[in-house]
Amino acid sequence: MPEFLKLVSPQSAAERFKQHLPVFQPQSELIPTAEAVGRVTAEAVRAGEPSPAFSRSTVDGYAVRAADVYGASDGLPAYLELAGEVPMGGAPAFAIKAGQAAVIYTGGMLPEGADAVVMLEYSQETRANEVELFRPVAVGENVVKRGEDVAENQVVVPAGQRLRPAEIGGLMALGITHVRVNRQPRLGILSSGDEVVPPDQPALPGQVRDCNTYSLAALVRQEGGLPATYPIIPDRVEAMSAAVARALAENDGVIITAGSSASTRDLTAEVIQAQGQPGVLVHGISIKPGKPTILAVVNGKPVIGLPGNPVSTLVIAELFVRPMVAYLAGVKQKNWTPEVSAELTVNVPSQAGREDWIPVRLIEAGSGWKAEPVFFKSSLIFNLAQADGMVKCDLDATGLEAGQQVSVRLLN
Template identity: 35%
Template sequence: MENRAIMQPANPVLPETGFAVERLLPPQQAVVAFFSRVTIAPLKTERVSLDDASGRVLAEGVVADVDYPREPRSLMDGFALQARATPGEFAIIDDVHMGRAPRIHVTSRTASRIPTGGLLPDGADAVVPRENVSVDGDTLTVRAEVAAGESVAEAGADMRRGETVLRAPRRIRAAEIGVLATLGVTSVCVYRRPVVAVFSSGDELVDPAARPLPGEIRDSNRYAIAASLGAMGTIPRHYPTLRDEAPEFESALEAALAECDALVITGGSSVGERDRLPGAVAKIANPGIVVHGLRVKPGKPTLFGAHGGKPILGLPGNPTSALLMLEAVASPIVAALGGAPISSSLLQARLAEPARSRAGWTWYAPVRLTDDGGVPWAHPLALRSFSVSLTARADGYVIMNELDEEWPAGTPVTVHRFLGG
C-alpha cells in the first residue's frame, strides 16, 4: 500500500498517515530547518561547586593562573643528573622526597636519587631510569649518553600560566573536574539546566501504578522520555496526561510554556482527526510548527515547533519511535537548550545478518550486540514501533541513510548507544 502511494505522480500521500511524501524532510534537514527559523532563548548561568559540576555545561572559560607543573618533575624512578656529563660515573649525594623541595645542587659529577613525580634538584636537567644504570654503593655508572630533558616534565609542559585551558561552552566530565581542582578552581560558572515539560497524550493512558482496564495501557513514554532527557542534562518535569477531548489541552501546553524552557509531547502528533497536537501548536505558539513529518522509519509523524525561542517537540506515541526520534534526531535541539553538544557513545561493529531498508528513507534500526573473539557483531531486531521492550532489548541503533537499500551480513556499521546506557 505504501509503495503504490509513493509511485503516484503528484504529491503522493501515505494513506495510513495523510502525510504528503514529497513534503517530508530527511531528519538532518529537519533539524537544519528548525534552527533556520528558531533561535533558542539565552540561558541563565549559575555558580556551582566542583562536587556539583559534573555533567554541567561550562559557561565561562577557565584560565590557568600558574604553570603546571610549576617546577620540572621526574617522569621516572631513577637518578637526576646533568645530561652533558654522560656517560660517566657520578657520586650519589642525596635522595629527593615527594612533597619536599630538594636541598642539594647537582654538579657534573654528582647525582640524586629521584622518584616519579619528584622535583628536579638544582643543577639537574635529566633523569636516567634505574634500569639503564648500575649502582655500586654510592657510585652511579651511566654507560650511554643522556639527552637534556630526558624523562623530565618541564615547568608548564601541561598548562601554562595565562592559557585558556577549558573553553566554554563544554560539558564538564571527570577529566575537566581534575583540571579545575589542579588549578585551584573550587567553583565554576555553568549554564542553568533547562527545565523540560514532559507530556503524554492519549485517552488510553493510565498511570503505571494503575491496573489497566480493557483498552487501557500504562503510560511508559512519559517516564522513558523523562529519563532520556535527564541523561541529556536537562531537568524533566512531569505534567498530567493530555486527553484527546479535554478542553484544557491547549491551556495545559500554554501553562507549561510559561513554566519551562521546552515542551516534549508523545502521541497526538500525526494528522488524524484525534491528533490534537499540530492544531494546538499552530494556535498557541509563534512561530508555531516548523517541521511536521520526517522521511524516516520509525518516527514519521515527528513535529518540531517553537514559541518565543522555546522548542516544542512532538514525538510519535509508539514507544520505540518516540525514544529513537528524541535521541537520534531531536537531541541537537535539546543540546542547544543546554549550551553544549550531547555526546553519544559509538561502537564499530559488523552486521550479523542482512538488513533491508526503503530507498529514499532514513531508517533507524535497533540492534543487539554480541562479541565473537573480540569482534563486535550487531544483530538487527525486528522493528516493531509499538513495542515497549524493543529498545530495552537493544544495545543501540544503526542508521541506514536514503541511499541504502540493503546491507549484506558482514557490513561494517556504526552502532549508536542509547543515552544513559
C-alpha cells in the same frame, strides 16, 4: 498553519530546526568540581598557575647536569659526587653544581642546577658520596618542565564542554575546586490521549498506561536535563493549549507525545502553532518509525511533538530529543555517535525515499558482533526493549543485505 505531513528528509528537518533555534544562553551556577562530571562549563576555565608548578623527574634516578655525563658509557662511566637526595613532597635544600648528582624519584623536584635525570638502571653507587653513571642524557631528558602541561592563565577547559573524568582530575590538579557550569535545562514532558491513564492506575478496557512520559524523562536525565512531568492531557484543544502554554512557561523546551489517532496528532500541531512564532517548522519526516514528528520553535523555545507510539517516540527521541537537550545544556563540542560495527544476519528491505531505522539485537560472533533485526510494531514497547541498538537504512537505499557490515547505533 502547515499542512499535515509535508514530508522532509531527516537531515533537512534537523537543519531547519537548528536554524530557527535562537542562541541559547543558559544561566550558570558555581558547583564543586568533584561533583561536576557530566555538567557543561559555562565559561572558559583558565589555569591560575602553571602545571607542573616545578620541573620534576619522570623516572627514578639521578638528577645531573647533562654536560657532566656527556659520552658516558659502560666502559667509561661518569663519576659524580652525590649532593644529596631529593625529598618527596619538598624542595631540595641543595643545588647541583658541576660534577654533582642527586638521588631523585619519579615526581621529585629537580634541584637547581640540574637539567636532566639519568635512570637508576644506568647507575651504580660504589663508594660513599659518589655515583657512577653509564649513559649520557640530553638536556631536559626524563624531566617534565614547569608549565609543560599548562601555562599560567592558559584556557584548560573551553566554555560549553561536558566535563569528563579527565577534566575533573585536571581542574583539581590546578586547585580549581569549584567550576562555573550551566544550569541543567528543564524539559517539560507532556503526554496526551483520552485513552491514556497514569501507570499507578489499573487500565480499564480500552485504556493504556502512560509510558512515554517516563521513557522520555529517563532519556532527558541521561542527557543531563531535568525532566518536568505533567498530568496526562485529554484530546481537547483547550486542555492541550493550556498544558502546552504552562509547560512552555515553566521550562526551557517541551516534548509532547500525541494521542495515537491521526486527528489528535493534528491537534498537537495546531496547538503548538498557536503558541507563538515561528511555530511549527517540520510536520512529517521521511523516516520510519516516526513519520508524524513535529519540530517547532515557539518564542525562542524548542518544542518537539512525537508520535504516540512508544517505539516511534523512543527512536525519534534518540535522533532529535537527545541533541536538543545537549543544545539546551549549552554543549558546544563536536558531536559524534558512538557505534558498534556488526554483520547483519538477514536482508532488510526498505523503501527508497525514506530513512529506516531497524532495531537490532547484538549477538557475539567470535571476536566481533552480529546484528539481528528485531521484529517490531511501533506500538509495542517491549519489542524495542529487546533491541541493543538500531541500524540506519539510508533515504535513497532500497535495503540492506545479509552479511553486510553495518554500524549499530546503541540504545543507551
